[in-house]
Amino acid sequence: MLADEKVAYHGLGPATRPPRYLAGNNDLTPFAEPCYRLAMQKRALITGITGQDGSYLTEFLITKGYEVHGLMRRASLFNTDRIDHLYHDPHLAGASLTLHYGELTDGSGLRRVLEAVEPDEIYNLGAQSHVKVSFDVPEYTAEVVALGTLRLIEALRDYGLHSGRQVRFYQAGSSEMFGAAPPPQNERTPFYPRSPYGVSKVAGHWFAVNYREAYDLFICNGILFNHESPRRGETFVSRKITRAVGRISQGLQSKLYLGNLEAERDWGFAGDYVEAMWLMLQQEKPDDYVVATGEKHRVRDFVELAFAEAGLDWLAHVEIDSRYLRPTEVDALQGDAEKARRVLNWRPRVSFPELVKMMVKHDMEIARRERAISDAGFADPARGAALAGG
Ligand code: NAP
Ligand code: F7E
Numbered sequence: 001m002l003a004d005e006k007v008a009y010h011g012l013g014p015a016t017r018p019p020r021y022l023a024g025n026n027d028l029t030p031f032a033e034p035c036y037r038l039a040m041q042k043r044a045l046i047t048g049i050t051g052q053d054g055s056y057l058t059e060f061l062i063t064k065g066y067e068v069h070g071l072m073r074r075a076s077l078f079n080t081d082r083i084d085h086l087y088h089d090p091h092l093a094g095a096s097l098t099l100h101y102g103e104l105t106d107g108s109g110l111r112r113v114l115e116a117v118e119p120d121e122i123y124n125l126g127a128q129s130h131v132k133v134s135f136d137v138p139e140y141t142a143e144v145v146a147l148g149t150l151r152l153i154e155a156l157r158d159y160g161l162h163s164g165r166q167v168r169f170y171q172a173g174s175s176e177m178f179g180a181a182p183p184p185q186n187e188r189t190p191f192y193p194r195s196p197y198g199v200s201k202v203a204g205h206w207f208a209v210n211y212r213e214a215y216d217l218f219i220c221n222g223i224l225f226n227h228e229s230p231r232r233g234e235t236f237v238s239r240k241i242t243r244a245v246g247r248i249s250q251g252l253q254s255k256l257y258l259g260n261l262e263a264e265r266d267w268g269f270a271g272d273y274v275e276a277m278w279l280m281l282q283q284e285k286p287d288d289y290v291v292a293t294g295e296k297h298r299v300r301d302f303v304e305l306a307f308a309e310a311g312l313d314w315l316a317h318v319e320i321d322s323r324y325l326r327p328t329e330v331d332a333l334q335g336d337a338e339k340a341r342r343v344l345n346w347r348p349r350v351s352f353p354e355l356v357k358m359m360v361k362h363d364m365e366i367a368r369r370e371r372a373i374s375d376a377g378f379a380d381p382a383r384g385a386a387l388a389g390g
Helices: 003-009 052-063 107-117 131-136 138-163 196-215 237-249 270-281 299-309 338-344 352-375
Strands: 043-047 067-072 097-101 121-124 168-174 218-224 256-258 288-291 318-320
Touching: 043 052, 043 107, 052 067, 052 270, 067 107, 097 107, 107 138, 121 138, 131 138, 131 196, 138 168, 138 196, 168 196, 168 270, 196 218, 218 270, 237 256, 237 299, 237 352, 270 288, 270 338, 288 338, 299 352
Parallel strands: 043 067, 043 121, 067 097, 121 168, 168 218, 218 288, 256 318
Antiparallel strands: none
């Protein structure tokens, strides 16, 4: 099946609803047909569905009985790896995932997708989310992260005016907004961002607050601290480390080059954090919440634990490369999630050592497969080799 076909057919279950909007084939008839849905079935729209959090949130919402729609970017290679396992043959009834081409840089497209999907809830997870990269592409980062958020909530406001529907909106804020503010950080801590990404997230946060107050929209800001998983992008430090541990243990590489080992982060498991996003939208009133484990660890601690998990001595393999340092660093993040615990009854389930273990186990398995392929004489360059780290 071609990529475009895959998008067009993704999950349009005939028993659930007729295909009034087929992403990718320009068959856009926004006002043409009534929208059928199963009684009580909620419909969610996720931007950033192909990312780490998008994939866990999609799984979570499907298990809750939601019909999930995702906004995805056109790419020259497949970019649906993280959600391919959720694909259902559209010829079978009950498929619950539909993808739509769209971009946070394209306001009119966003408006049309809202009209077509008629969501009950929107989760705005789309972002150029790499902090170091945001120093290289600051304008683009602001375009997507700050203005993209504004475009989407402005489209939502207009959609609400025309449809008379009240849609609940989740804005993916970040602990990077706290930046240089000393830990522990909570909802009352002043923002002091330290990168174009952090500044853009602060703008997104305040756009969200302003639209909530000005237009009485149901918008929640989640201020999430770092959360990781086996699906984490491979240029974030956690996954960069666990991928390297796997490959070093299989003799596929010998060195791991890192930047600042002394930075401290509050690392949780992404699967736990998407539940908090959903809980925010189930409350009576919209509000803002910090989501975190409350513990902080150094990058060095992550490295030590991950290498030890594979029986390796990290000192023999890790070297510092200044190219991975940032012009301004966020030294210490440690969240105080008391409000999320009290109001949402949310708690992280996976501990720091369990998270590291889970990621190492997953990446050892990938490395074993890479080794087997290499031993069979089919050695390919490592995926993403051209990015040289991150
Ligand atoms: P991620 O893995 O980097 O995923 C980002 C998603 O955004 C991908 O689906 C990406 O699409 C999409 N995207 C990028 N540019 C876009 C654009 N111009 N228009 C539409 N979509 C675009 O990020 P994540 O870790 O899942 O994080 C989800 C959200 O939470 C992000 O907003 C991030 O900034 C925020 N956040 C993350 C953390 C964390 O620790 N993970 C903590 C706090 C906040 P492609 O797949 O096509 O690239
Ligand atoms: O860096 C240090 C680096 O890139 C963590 C994003 O999801 O979480 C993430 O942002 C720390 C930093 O994540 C390398 O300097 C050392 O202190 O994994 P990271 P991040 O910058 O904290 C927040 C909450 C978000 O919102 C973001 O979207 O690790 N570090 N050596 C390194 N980092 C990287 N990437 N690569 C290194 O070689």
